[in-house]
Structures are given as C-alpha cells and as structure tokens.
Amino acid sequence: xxxxxxxxxxxxxxxxxALAVVQSVTALMLAAYVASTxxxxxxxxxxxxxxxxxxxxxxxxxxxxxxxxLAERRCRWAWAAIALSLAFFTAGSVLWTSTIQFxxxxxxxxxxxxxxxxFYPLAYLGLGLLIRDHLPKGTRAAWSDGLIAGLGVAxxxxxxxxxxxxxxxxxxxxxxxxxIAYPVGDLLLVAMLVGFLAVRGRRPGSLWWYLTFGLVLxxxxxxxxxxxVTSGTYVTGTPLDGLWAVAAFALALAAWHGRPGPDRDxxxxxxxxVPVLFMISSLAIVVLAERFNLLPAAVTLASATLVAAxxxxxxxxxxxxxxxxxRQQARTDELTGLxxxxxxxxxxxxxxxxxxxxxxxxxxxxxxxxxxxxxxxLGHRVGDAVxxxxxxxxxxxxxxxxVARLGGDEFALLAAGGQGxxxxxxxxxxxxxxxxxxxxxxxxxxxxxxxxxxxxxxGDSADxxxxxxxxxxxEAKRHHLGWELYAPERDFHSRDRLELTGALPRAIAEGQxxxxxxxxxxxxxxxxxxxxxxxxxQHPTRGLLTPDCFVDLAEQTGQIxxxxxxxxxxxxxxxxxWQHAGIELSMAVNLSALNLLDQRLSSxxxxxxxxxxVRANTLVLEITEDGLMTDPEQAQDLLxxxxxxxxxxxxxxxxTGFASLAYLRNLPVNELKLDRxxxxxxxxxxxxxxxxxxxxxxxxxxxxxxxxEGVETAETLELLVAMGCDxxxxxYIGRPVTAAEAAETARASRATATLAQPVG
Ligand code: C2E
Ligand code: MG
Ligand code: MG
Numbered sequence: 001x002x003x004x005x006x007x008x009x010x011x012x013x014x015x016x017x018a019l020a021v022v023q024s025v026t027a028l029m030l031a032a033y034v035a036s037t038x039x040x041x042x043x044x045x046x047x048x049x050x051x052x053x054x055x056x057x058x059x060x061x062x063x064x065x066x067x068x069x070l071a072e073r074r075c076r077w078a079w080a081a082i083a084l085s086l087a088f089f090t091a092g093s094v095l096w097t098s099t100i101q102f103x104x105x106x107x108x109x110x111x112x113x114x115x116x117x118x119f120y121p122l123a124y125l126g127l128g129l130l131i132r133d134h135l136p137k138g139t140r141a142a143w144s145d146g147l148i149a150g151l152g153v154a155x156x157x158x159x160x161x162x163x164x165x166x167x168x169x170x171x172x173x174x175x176x177x178x179x180i181a182y183p184v185g186d187l188l189l190v191a192m193l194v195g196f197l198a199v200r201g202r203r204p205g206s207l208w209w210y211l212t213f214g215l216v217l218x219x220x221x222x223x224x225x226x227x228x229v230t231s232g233t234y235v236t237g238t239p240l241d242g243l244w245a246v247a248a249f250a251l252a253l254a255a256w257h258g259r260p261g262p263d264r265d266x267x268x269x270x271x272x273x274v275p276v277l278f279m280i281s282s283l284a285i286v287v288l289a290e291r292f293n294l295l296p297a298a299v300t301l302a303s304a305t306l307v308a309a310x311x312x313x314x315x316x317x318x319x320x321x322x323x324x325x326x327r328q329q330a331r332t333d334e335l336t337g338l339x340x341x342x343x344x345x346x347x348x349x350x351x352x353x354x355x356x357x358x359x360x361x362x363x364x365x366x367x368x369x370x371x372x373x374x375x376x377x378l379g380h381r382v383g384d385a386v387x388x389x390x391x392x393x394x395x396x397x398x399x400x401x402x403v404a405r406l407g408g409d410e411f412a413l414l415a416a417g418g419q420g421x422x423x424x425x426x427x428x429x430x431x432x433x434x435x436x437x438x439x440x441x442x443x444x445x446x447x448x449x450x451x452x453x454x455x456x457x458x459g460d461s462a463d464x465x466x467x468x469x470x471x472x473x474x475e476a477k478r479h480h481l482g483w484e485l486y487a488p489e490r491d492f493h494s495r496d497r498l499e500l501t502g503a504l505p506r507a508i509a510e511g512q513x514x515x516x517x518x519x520x521x522x523x524x525x526x527x528x529x530x531x532x533x534x535x536x537x538q539h540p541t542r543g544l545l546t547p548d549c550f551v552d553l554a555e556q557t558g559q560i561x562x563x564x565x566x567x568x569x570x571x572x573x574x575x576x577x578w579q580h581a582g583i584e585l586s587m588a589v590n591l592s593a594l595n596l597l598d599q600r601l602s603s604x605x606x607x608x609x610x611x612x613x614v615r616a617n618t619l620v621l622e623i624t625e626d627g628l629m630t631d632p633e634q635a636q637d638l639l640x641x642x643x644x645x646x647x648x649x650x651x652x653x654x655x656t657g658f659a660s661l662a663y664l665r666n667l668p669v670n671e672l673k674l675d676r677x678x679x680x681x682x683x684x685x686x687x688x689x690x691x692x693x694x695x696x697x698x699x700x701x702x703x704x705x706x707x708x709e710g711v712e713t714a715e716t717l718e719l720l721v722a723m724g725c726d727x728x729x730x731x732y733i734g735r736p737v738t739a740a741e742a743a744e745t746a747r748a749s750r751a752t753a754t755l756a757q758p759v760g
Contacts, residue, residue, distance in 0.1 A: 019064075022067070026063075027249070029053050029054075033057050034239070036237075037237055045235075058086065062087045066083035068083075075133050078129035082127075082251060085119045085120075085125075088119050089119045092113070092116040096110070097236065108175050108229065117178070117181055124188065127189060134207075135199060144308060145274040148198070149274055150191040151278070151301055152309075153278075155282055157186075157190070162184065162297065163293070165179055166179070179226050185222070197212070204260075205258070205259045206259050211254045211258070214247045217243055218244065221244050224243075225240060275308075275313050276313065278305050282305040286299060286302050286303060335384055335405070347402070348465065352461070352465075360418040360457070362421050364413040365452075365466065365470055367409060367411075367449050369446075369447045369477065371386075371446070382439050385439040390411070390437065390446060396432065397431070397432035402414040419452075422485070423485070449477035451468075453468035458488070471486060472486040472487070500545075504563075505559060505562070509562075515570050516533075517533055518729060518734060520588070520707065520728070521729070521733045523717075524726070531585055532622070532736075551592065555593075568605065571589050581743070586618050586620055587620065593623075593624065593626060597634060601642075602644075605645060606645055615646070619647045619648070621642055622650045624651075624652045625653060636666070648671065649669045650672070651664060651669050651672050653673065653709075654675055655674055655675045664704075671726075674695060674706065678695075679709070679710050679711060680710075683713070700724070706725050706727070708727070709729050709730065717730075
C-alpha cells in the first residue's frame with residue numbers, strides 16, 4: 001500500500017501559519033486581479049493591476065508549488081518541475097506587462113513568448129512525474145485506454161483548434177510556429193491528463209480534478225489568445241488574462257489541497273467506455289474532414305485513434321466474454337447446476353444492499369439429516385444423485401436464482417420478506433422433501449434441518465446472516481425441530497453467552513453448580529424410588545440458571561468433562577448421605593454425548609462410587625438417543641463397562657432421536673425414558689395413546705423398564721398406570737427440588753403408599 005499523501009499535516013505549526021498567509025494573499029491578489037479585468041471595460045492596461053497584482057498572483061502560485069516540493073518527499077520533483085514551469089510563466093508575464101507591451105511595434109514572438117513556451121516542457125515533465133507516481137498497476141487494456149484517450153483528445157483538439165489557427169496565421173515562420181506551438185503544447189498536456197484519467201478509472205481524487213481544471217483552462221486561454229493575436233484583437237487586461245491567473249492558482253490548489261484518491265491496483269471500472277467514446281469522435285473527424293477542411297494532422301491522429309480503439313474493443317469484448325464464462329463457472333455448483341457458495345454470497349450481498357432501505361430478507365440454511373449414512377451405505381454415486389434431485393426440488397420450490405448448494409449436503413435459500421416469509425419458505429422446503437427420492441429404483445426418505453436468520457433483525461452482512469442461520473440450523477437438528485428461527489439468546493457467540501463461557505470454568509471449580517432432584521415414582525408400588533439429579537448454575541449476578549443456558553456451552557468449549565465430574569461427585573455424595581440416613585433412593589445422573597467419547601469415564605465413575613462407599617446398582621446414567629448415535633461403537637463399549645460396574649443405563653428423551661429399537665436392543669441398557677412430548681396429548685389423542693402403548697409393550701418385550709417423563713396431570717398418570725408403564729416422572733409427581741425436600745417427598749410417599757397404595 002502506498003503512503004497516503006497528506007502534506008499539510010506534516011508541517012510544523014509555524015510553517016502552517018506562514019502557508020496559510022501565502023495562500024490567502026495569493027487568493028486575494030487573484031480575486032482582485034480577476035475583478036479588475038472584468039471591471040475594466042474592453043481592456044485597458046493598468047500598471048497597478050497587470051504589473052503588480054496579477055503578477056503577484058502568479059508569483060504566489062509559483063511559490064506555493066515550490067513550497068510543496070520542499071515540504072513533502074512524495075512527488076517532490078514533479079512539483080519542482082511544475083513550480084519552475086510557473087516561474088517561467090510568471091517571468092513571461094512580468095516581461096510582458098512591465099515592458100514589452102509598451103514597445104512599438106510590439107514584437108511577435110517576443111521574449112515573453114519564449115518564457116511562456118518554456119512553460120510547456122517543464123509542465124510535461126512535472127505532470128509526467130506525477131502521473132508516473134499515481135499510475136495504478138494497470139493491465140494492458142488500461143494502458144491502451146490511456147493511449148486511445150491521448151490520441152483521441154489530440155485528434156479533436158487538432159481539428160477544432162489547430163486548423164483554424166494555422167489557416168489564420170500569417171507572417172513570418174517564427175510567428176506561425178509560435179501560433180501553433182501554444183495550442184499544440186496545451187493539447188499535449190490535456191491529452192496526457194485524459195489518458196491518465198482513462199487509465200485511472202473512476203474517482204481519481206481531487207488532485208486530478210484541480211490539475212485537469214487548471215490545464216484545460218490554460219488550453220482554453222491559449223487558444224483564445226492565439227486567435228486574438230492572429231486576428232490582431234488581443235489587448236492586455238481583459239478577462240482572458242484572468243483565465244491564466246485562475247489556471248495557475250488551480251495548480252497551486254492541486255499542490256496543497258489535492259488528494260490523489262484511493263490507490264487502485266486493478267483495472268478501471270468501465271473497460272469499454274473510453275475506446276468507444278473516442279472511436280465515435282475520431283470517426284466523426286475522419287468523416288467530416290473534407291467538409292470542414294480539417295488539417296491532415298487531425299485526420300492522421302483520428303485514424304490512429306480509430307485503429308487503436310477498434311483493436312482494443314475487439315480484444316476487450318473477447319476478454320469480457322471469457323470473463324463472463326469464468327465468472328458463471330466460478331459461481332455455479334457443478335453437481336446441481338445451482339449457485340455455489342460464492343454465487344450465493346454475491347447474490348446475498350447485492351440483495352442486502354438493495355434491501356437496506358426497502359425491507360427484510362430471510363436466509364435459510366438447509367442441511368440434510370443423516371446424509372452421511374446414504375453416502376456411506378449406498379455410495380457416492382447415489383449420494384450425488386440424491387443431492388442433484390434435492391437441488392432441483394428446492395429450486396422449483398423457491399424459484400431459481402435464490403437457491404444455492406453451499407457444499408456437501410448443505411443448501412441455502414434467500415427469500416424477500418420477514419419472519420412470516422422465512423417460515424413459509426421453510427415449510428415449502430419441507431413439502432418439497434416430503435416425497436421420497438428415487439435412485440436406481442430405490443426409494444429414499446430425505447429429511448432436512450432448516451435454520452432461518454432474518455435481515456436486518458439478526459444481522460446486516462452476508463457472513464453474519466449465514467453464521468446465524470447455521471446456528472439456528474444446528475438447534476433445529478439437535479432438537480429435531482425441522483426448522484428453527486435464529487435466537488440470539490441461544491447463540492453461543494453472542495456477548496451474553498461469551499461472558500457465561502468465560503465464567504464457566506471458575507463456576508465449576510468453585511462449586512457454583514448445584515443440584516436439584518426430581519422424584520421418580522414407581523407405578524407398581526406407588527413409591528418414590530429414585531430421583532434424577534438436574535444441574536443448576538447458581539450464578540452470582542444472574543441467579544439460578546437452567547441447563548439449557550450453559551450445558552451446550554460447556555460442550556462447545558471442552559468443559560463438559562469437568563461439569564459432569566462435578567455433578568457426579570455431588571450426586572454420589574448426596575446419595576451417600578441419604579444411605580447414611582437410611583433413605584434408599586436411586587440416583588440418575590445425565591451424561592452428555594461427548595462424555596461417551598471419554599475412554600476413562602467408567603473408571604472415573606467407579607472411583608467416585610468407591611470414594612463415597614455407594615453401591616453401583618443405585619446409580620443410573622442417562623444418555624440421550626443422539627448421544628448413543630454419535631459414535632455407536634464407542635457408546636456400546638462404554639455402556640458395557642458401566643453395566644459391568646453394576647450401574648444402570650437409561651436412554652433419555654427416547655423417541656426424539658434417530659435410534660431404532662432394533663439398534664437399542666443390542667445395547668446394554670436398562671430403561672427407556674419416553675420423551676415428554678409423547679405425553680402432551682396422550683389423554684386426548686387416540687393415535688398418541690397407541691404410540692405410547694406400543695412403545696411400552698416393545699420395551700417390555702426387550703426386557704427394558706419404561707419410564708414416562710413430563711407427567712403433568714392426574715389423568716396422564718392414571719393412563720400410564722393402565723398402560724403398564726413402570727415409572728413416571730413429572731411436575732404432577734414432583735418438581736426438581738433441593739435434597740432435603742426430595743428426601744421429605746420420598747419419606748411421605750412411603751408413608752402414603754403403605755397406607756393407601758394409590759397407584760399401581
Ligand atoms: P432431562 O434429562 O430430560 O430432564 C428432564 C427435564 O424435564 C428437566 O429440565 C425437568 O425439570 C423437566 N421436567 C420434568 N418434569 C416435567 C414436566 O412435568 N413438565 C415439563 N414441562 N418439564 C418437566 P431441566 O432441569 O431444565 O433439564 C433439562 C435438560 O438438561 C435435561 O433433560 C438434561 O438433558 C439436561 N441436564 C440436566 N442436568 C444435567 C447434567 O447434570 N448434565 C448434563 N449433561 N445434562 C443435564
Ligand atoms: Mg435426564
Ligand atoms: Mg429426558
């Protein structure tokens with residue numbers, strides 16, 4: 001990256017004051033001089049204004065450019081050359097206004113003209129150095145644009161200005177040459193500048209605008225001047241003289257107030273505009289040459305411009321077509337023909353730009369469930385066929401252009417609208433997937449988990465939105481919800497969550513994790529025969545936090561091992577205390593799926609039991625279905641070892657996961673805990689009832705105990721008893737409570753059970 005050019009900042013405070021004084025005086029002189037040329041009707045020489053005020057304005061501009069050369073290292077020589085060119089111009093003006101204009105006859109060319117003409121080579125040098133320093137690392141196309149622009153401007157200038165002037169020029173060779181030297185000199189300067197601007201592309205920066213303004217003004221003033229001289233109408237002190245002064249001042253402004261614009265490394269923005277523009281102008285010159293009697297030089301320049309422009313447009317067109325092809329390829333997913341991740345990003349970014357003041361957007365991330373199994377069991381060819389069919393269905397469901405395959409089995413959709421539209425799109429996706437996919441005569445059911453994030457509510461950048469949709473998708477997958485809307489409070493990356501993550505290790509180490517115990521009722525005896533330990537975080541400022549706020553945090557940050565160890569330790573210690581007090585209760589402890597990957601888990605459990613003298617057969621370890629499926633072989637191995645210790649193993653939240661009963665049959669488990677979602681409408685819905693009934697029967701036929709979770713009403717409890725369920729747990733029986741309260745409930749249940757035997 002080149003250094004940004006901010007010269008004024010680099011000056012000492014004192015110099016800055018001096019600079020401001022010189023600038024103000026120069027501006028004042030310029031204003032006074034220009035005003036005087038306007039007010040003096042028809043131009044009449046004024047020693048005060050022409051010789052003093054006007055020349056002071058030139059001298060000021062010269063000093064300012066020279067000062068710039070001394071003050072700043074970057075472009076020092078460029079500004080030195082420009083300052084020198086202005087110095088010659090000033091000298092010419094001083095000579096002319098103080099003496100030469102009063103000679104009779106007034107010579108043409110005069111010594112003043114020599115000074116004015118020396119201005120050009122020095123100005124080329126300065127401008128050339130400036131250009132060299134600010135040229136982007138252009139492509140060949142950019143360079144040819146510069147050449148075309150330079151030639152084109154020269155052709156236009158030669159036709160409009162040179163022709164009439166050369167025809168009107170009379171007298172000796174020196175005066176004719178001088179007449180032509182001025183406009184040619186200016187034309188070259190402007191052509192250089194336009195060429196550069198064409199290479200530079202859009203937004204070149206104020207430096208170049210000041211320079212362009214100043215140099216074009218010089219060209220205009222010179223042309224008018226030569227015209228006046230050849231027609232013998234030039235007089236000193238008209239607004240024409242003011243133009244030169246303003247032009248010189250524009251150069252001084254460029255020196256101190258011009259900013260070069262951001263550095264650019266690529267090619268300019270509109271590749272074809274410059275050549276086409278000059279192609280048209282040059283064509284006009286060639287066609288109209290005879291009619292307007294244009295100079296051969298103009299026609300030659302125009303022809304050269306035409307040749308260069310045609311070559312450039314042809315190669316540019318070829319390049320563009322190639323580029324468009326590559327661009328299309330780079331944004332398309334080969335397998336499905338949908339947009340790929342890059343294409344989706346691009347589309348999302350432009351949609352976000354367009355939507356920023358219009359409305360909302362919904363981003364859906366669709367991840368197929370258990371696609372790995374299809375790939376592993378049926379091979380990649382089938383997997384690919386499934387993906388391509390799903391891609392087509394999604395495109396049909398949501399309309400093309402808004403659907404993309406991000407990679408693997410992950411698709412993304414973009415819908416214009418808020419939450420309603422996003423949810424409706426998710427429903428459409430689910431409907432599109434409802435029908436089975438057929439590959440090689442084989443029918444496969446493919447389901448997906450969908451995460452939805454909304455703009456601007458959940459983020460205003462493509463990255464954030466996709467990330468949030470991904471988090472929501474993960475939630476949907478974890479809880480088998482089908483689709484889920486992003487919720488910041490569940491986002492592990494949100495500030496709140498980050499804070500909790502940071503505090504978690506200390507909280508575990510310092511005993512902020514406390515246990516509540518929820519009673520489990522044996523439906524046969526009507527007694528509380530056990531409890532489930534449910535962890536809570538007694539947070540110093542936020543109060544009591546439930547597991548859904550921090551268990552997944554612990555999982556994601558590698559602290560689940562420590563958390564489980566703390567819970568296990570506290571639960572077994574509590575059980576020892578109860579056994580000591582003569583209270584016999586089984587204790588259920590929840591394990592996370594990640595705990596199953598810990599090879600030493602069974603020995604840790606054994607150590608804790610031994611340390612507190614608790615019998616292994618009173619400890620139940622609860623593992624969710626999904627936990628068992630994360631790594632089935634490892635799970636089987638670990639469960640075997642836990643069973644060998646004497647512990648019981650329960651499958652938690654049964655029915656929400658993907659494990660089939662056939663698979664569970666091979667696992668050494670003791671009980672199934674039917675997820676509470678099954679009990680929600682079991683008393684009112686016949687279908688729900690038959691599902692529960694057959695699950696109970698199946699469990700029994702596999703020799704497993706059936707535990708119902710989430711029993712909230714007396715009717716549900718009665719029904720479960722009637723169905724032959726073994727145990728029940730739920731708010732109706734008892735909420736999670738402290739150890740003392742749990743012991744009290746157990747004792748009371750024993751008393752009532754022996755008295756009345758209400759259930760079972
Ligand atoms: P879970 O193991 O299925 O625990 C039962 C959850 O259902 C508990 O929520 C309990 O309060 C709630 N519940 C019990 N009866 C009813 C009822 O009748 N109606 C309703 N609506 N809810 C009922 P809790 O304590 O918030 O725990 C949520 C989940 O967090 C647990 O589900 C378990 O998966 C996990 N968890 C709890 N403690 C631990 C732990 O120490 N370690 C690990 N890894 N996970 C834990
Ligand atoms: Mg549990
Ligand atoms: Mg459960």
